[in-house]
Amino acid sequence: MPEPLKNLLYPALVATMADHIAVNAGASAFDKARFIDLATRDMQQLELMQRSIQIRDALVETLPTEFAKAAAILSACLPQSGDSGLTGWALLPVSQFVAQRGLDDFDLSLALLKELTPHFTAEFGIRPFIHLDQERALATIGNWTADQNHHVRRLASEGTRPRLPWAMRLPALMRDPQPILPVLIALLDDPEEYVRRSVANGLNDIAKDHPDLVADFVAQHVDGASAERRQLLRHASRTLLKKGHAAALANFGFEPPCDITAALNIETNSVDFGHSLAFTLAITNRGAAPQQVMIDYAIHHRKANGGLAPKVFKWKNLTLKALETVKIPRQHAIRTITTRQYYPGGHRLEILVNGAILASGEFQLVMP
16 A cells, blocks of 8 residues: 555654754744644644645744745755755645745745755745736746756746646636747757656646647647657647547547447456456458557546546557558556546446547446
């Protein structure tokens, strides 16, 4: 059993935070014992983000009320020239503190979040500033795309994602993502894969609200692209490709299936939870010319209300020769994961070829 995420923030870490803050604030400016008490109260009962918010609130209660003084203390707590300091998950509540207390000190706060992010991402912390004054925030964030530190460059793309998981959404950018496109364009060919993947995730966020815009963006930047940029654009298009968006498919050479047939054989018509669904696909090109095919599959999981909800899984890309048949086996494990609750009963499996449903079948899930 993996360690619960909530344990990334724990009492000993709070004590370490208190030690660093006390050293840099001075005993008269920081009540160490009170901070620890407030930050760890009933901590075992709290989940990760609840713990972080409680630690943030403890910082609010115990750091100087003048934000510039609090910011100077927190900055001094960061690792300096290889020395030890606050780093990792301890900085999540710190960035949340900046987001809560620093909105009236816009430039100082963004500078502190930029300083913080090489030690732990500040992507959650910058979002309230974008929400408060998007134009002003993006003017600063746009300059980060040329920073020498790849963590800062990634903060520019990750922090501006309209639908960043676990974070507040940015409704204005969900409605109109044009203001962040220059940030993403500037980082398309970043030398760090870590940054390029963030750019892809940002574009994928946009695709959920503006599919045609992202398909057009990819079309404009895919011709003559390096292998790295092409991979980025392909990852950015993943939601559109799963949904069979015609223009997105065409960007990567996948046309609507023509003269392609598929036969599905489900070998495990009844699957015990914790085991695997086994199936085999026979796919045939009945045409006179080779065709590129992107094969995915969707499992329609049963919900608590008895309905079905699909989840698409990537599978395989092939070039089928004329009159060629290829058989492909697959095992799909059905086991405990943190993002899904399983329910017994009938489930549905669909085979998607270039976004089109070409075969389907039913299976039963048996829960213990």
